[in-house]
Amino acid sequence: MEAQQPCPRCGKPGYLRKATGWCGPCSHPGSPKHPPRICRDCGHLRRHAGLGLCSACWQKHPGRPFIRGEHLRDRLTDPPPWLDDFVAHIAARYCVARACGFVTSLGQLLDDDHSNSPQALLERSRQPGRSMGSFARTLEDFFTLRGLALPTDQAERLAAGRRRRRLGAVPEPLRPAVVAFDASRMRAQDRARRAGTRPRTDHTLETALSILRDLAIFLVTHCGKNDWATADVHDIEAFLTTLPKARKRRLTVLRQFFRFARSHHIVLIDPARGLTSKESNGFRGRTLTLDQQRDLFRRWTTVEGVHPHEALMGILALLHGASSSEVRMLKADDVDHQVHKVRFGKRPHPLPLDPASWTVLQRCLEHRAAWRTDNPHVMVTKGTKAGRSPASTAYLSHVLDDCGFPPRLIRSTRLVDLVNTMDPKLVAAAFGMDPQATLIYLADHVDEGRLPTSEPDRK
Incomplete structure (x- = not known):
């Protein structure tokens, strides 16, 4: 094969043609470019890209996706019937x-040799890793909305990955017992789903594995023990004292694990059997003062520049005791614009809104309308405007960061006030809660206005 030589015409190295003595591009020059023309959109003198538009205007022309969809339909021998709807x-x-x-x-995907059914396309469009990709999420929303395919198991895959990372952090000598415990809990979760009962959530299973991982690391590093059978009650008590506020939750998981270990002959004696939580079930959290509540109310109703999501989350928690999950799952169809009521979560009756709360809700709905989205939820973010899923729990946990108070603190203030001034059973019925759940907010407090006034001392 001949070597490349400098072209006599352009001076660049290339394979010279015998007929012309020049390189390939010089021997066969392309068609000349069209002269610049006036763009019919921006009016500038630029080179034509398509439909009388320059390149910049053509790139943002709203008809481009439909034109590309038509070209795709003409190229395919058997185009799917849902192609135009997807475009x-x-x-x-x-x-x-x-x-x-x-x-x-x-x-x-449609040009390859695999099946072009919606379910097969959805599975092939997924990217490896923690995120399946925006294209796969869009296909999933489109196919599931029209009943063409089943949702993917992306959430289950992510949960399995989180469990594997927690299991991998357990020291090797203690890991088999934790793996067996996790497998039994997964089987129980599957049985509960098939039976139609309430299975443990992935968050519950992952929290249990985190506690067992921390205990295993504590036994190896601080106690020098590499076998579950050698753990005694003093080791468990020392581990629980590392986080006193999490004692009750940790002890519950440890009791479950050691019962499982004893039934499978991993340990002979349950070291967590005789331990107690040593804490009451009463509410011990902080609450807002009246001045703080007034300042927050003024901020969310009068101050300009406050984000509509912050104002909605704050005012509903402050006045109506709404939880983050209730506001997160609130949909636009749950709002009754005629009677100014909304349907919240598991509450048995629609909630009437006062004028201040209704005004804040209208601001949030106007913010949602500006996104031009089909997401049914009231709170729509940049990451959820193209789909139908609600805002993430992480977003709701930080939506009130600018005001300086978390949502749980504001909601607890409202519940404590209602439970201590009304019948706890009525509060539980109004909020759709278990009657025992409201009793923890019943503080040991007596209203001074209900106490008999003492007579002044007579001289």
Whole structure:
């Protein structure tokens, strides 16, 4: 094969053609570029890109996804019947460049030799790792909304990965027992799902593994023990004293684990059997003062520049005792605009809103309308505007950071006030709570206004 030589015309190295003595690009020059024209959108003199538009205007033209979808349909021998609906779905939710990228990704999946059923396309579109990718999430929302495919097991995969990381952190000599305990809990969770009862959540299982991981590390590093059978009550008590506030939760998990270990002959004696939590079930958290409550109310009703999500979360927790999960799962269909009522979570009756709360809710709905989203929830973020899932729990936990008080503190203040001024059973019925749940807020307090006034001393 001949070596490359400098081209006599352009001076660049290349393979010279015998007919012309030049390189390939010089021997076969491309068609000349069209002269610049006036763009019909921006009015500047630029080179034409398509539809009478320059390149910058063409890149943001809203019809590009539909044009690319038509080209994809013409190229396919058997295009799916839902192709046009998918193009319209992504064009209404994403920018032009992202929507065109999704059409290109879909064309790559439809051109391969695998099945083109919606479920098969959804599985092949998933990316490896902790996130399956925005394209796969968009396909999942589109297919599940129309009943074309089942949801993916992405949440289960992430939960399994979190459990593996916790199990991997357990010291090697103590790891087999924790792995067996986790396997038994997973089987129990599967049985509860099939039976229709209330299974343990993934968060509960992961919290238990975290506690056992910490105990195993404590036994190895501080007690010098590499076998569960050698752990005694003094080791468990020393471990519980490292975090006194988490004693009750930790002790509950340790009792479950050592009962399992004793039934499987891993240990002979349960070291956590005789331990107690040593704490009452009463409410011991902090509450807001009246001045702090007034300042927060003024902030969320009168101060401009406060984010609508912060104002909604704060005012509902302050006046109506709403939890983060209730506000997070609140949907636009739960709002009755005629009678100014909303349906909250498990509460048996719609909640009437006062004028201040209704005004804050309208601000949040206007903020949602500006996103131009089909997400049914009231709180829509940048990450959820293109789908139908609610805002993340991490977002709700930090939405009140600017005011300086967490949502639980504000909600507890309202519950303590209601329970101590009303019948706890009525509060439980109004909030959809268990009657025993409201009793923990019943403080040992007597209203001074109900005490008999003492007569002044007579001289």
